[in-house]
Amino acid sequence: MTSPPPVDEPSPPSRPAPPASGHEPGQVPEWLRQPAEEHPVGALERLRLFWEEHTRAVTAVVGGGLVLVLLLGVGWFDLWRRAGETPRGYPTTSPPPGVSATSDTTPATPASPADNFAGTPAAAFAKGAAGITLPPARRTGAFSATEVAAALADVRAAMLLARLDRKFLAGGELDRFVRMFAPATRSSMRADFRDDSFATYATRLAPGARLTADQPRVKGRVTYRATRDSDGIRVLEITTNFVWAYAFRTLDPTPGAGVVVVHDTVVWHVPHPDDVAKAGVGLWLWEADSYASNMDCAKFDKGLLDLGAPSYGLPVDTEDPDAVFDPDRSLDVADTC
Structure with missing residues (x-):
């Protein structure tokens, strides 16, 4: 089994001629x-x-x-x-094959006017860990129900740390995160954090960035199936597709002005223990892709998350602005930075 690669105006209206005065220039009354x-x-x-x-x-x-x-x-x-205008539609993706479960979209408490997510679709998302719902563990291919349950639990734990843990978001807990993976892939995981390619599956806040006390809002889907990787190794493939909404401190009262959205799709592999050496047993991060919205572009280019500069007026693109909150929206988006 190989180590995964770094996851990686219309023309202005013509001006009308000034109205005629009703007199010829120089005419003597x-x-x-x-x-x-x-x-x-x-x-x-x-x-x-x-x-x-x-x-x-x-x-x-x-x-x-x-x-x-x-x-x-x-x-x-x-x-x-x-x-x-009616907003244009946007490209969506279909769920991958396998056993799936989607988030419970009912928040623990209704959003109040003071809630930073009020007025956005994220107001209807679950808070924090409650947004990650696992599908039932069943025997799948060569993997027993117990093995499936353990693999799902490992993926959920990695997601909770990488996207929601405040200490991790602030720059700590890297060793704890890396140890969640199979020994053979830990060096490549550390390399991701050295070259800033981790943002597709983990969140690190930029220096000075300040979240509110609100828990991030979470919505998405977890799907698993038994398959083989490119080397023919039997693996339990778990695909997670989630939207993570973070509330940053801001003085702008516009609904959603302080909300930064990250949408990711991550493919995790758990190889069958009979098909790999001891160092290969455990969780592998196989593929990852993501986009963000309302973030600081310069900082995001370095893998760090912070609130972007406020913008006013209507966007040129008339795509539904709520599209970024939809886990089914395609990750193939135009770069707006």
Whole structure:
């Protein structure tokens, strides 16, 4: 068995021409041709005279104002129109073959207005460990029900530490995590944390990043089956597909402004003990992929998680913004950093 590789505007609206003034430039009104003594200049006539003498300047100002109002109106109408559009669908994936179980999506307590997840789909997710529901352990291929139960428990423990344990998130507990895996793969696991390729299956907070006291919200699915790896070794393959929502401290009151989402799919292998040497017995991390949303891109490039800079206005992409909270959304996403 080989060690797993590092897991790895539309054009602006044309401006309308300023409205015509109704007079030819330089045209002399008829009343000015009459002797002044026969037609005293009253207030109304002075206003007319002012208009004729300043027709170009006034027209430019009024016309420019109308254009500005029009452009602002078009802009607001476009925002209103886009806000009212039905969001586009998004690519989804199907559950892998095998025995599956999905999270209980009923939170322990309803989200209150003060809850950092209020107003987002994560408000309906379970809190922390309660979001990881294991399927029933059954005899599968060459693996007994007891072996399946043990493998599922090992995967769950690794997930709890890697994604939810506060000490681990803060940068500790690496040795504890690595020891959860088969001895033969521990060196490659440590290498992942040296070259920052661990983010596909584990969470480390950036220096200075501060979570709220709220437990992360969790939703996903665990599936297992008996199969063989690329070397023909019999393995129990466990696939986990989860969304992890973290609440970071922020002064922005917008719902979800402080929520960073990580969506991962991880394939874990437990080889049959009769097919490998003693050092190969245990848990292996075979494949992993993930994406994150609302995070600090520069820090995430280093494998570290922190809240991204706030953004305002509607996104250019009209995909349903709640898509990132869906465990069935495809992990094939465009890089927005």
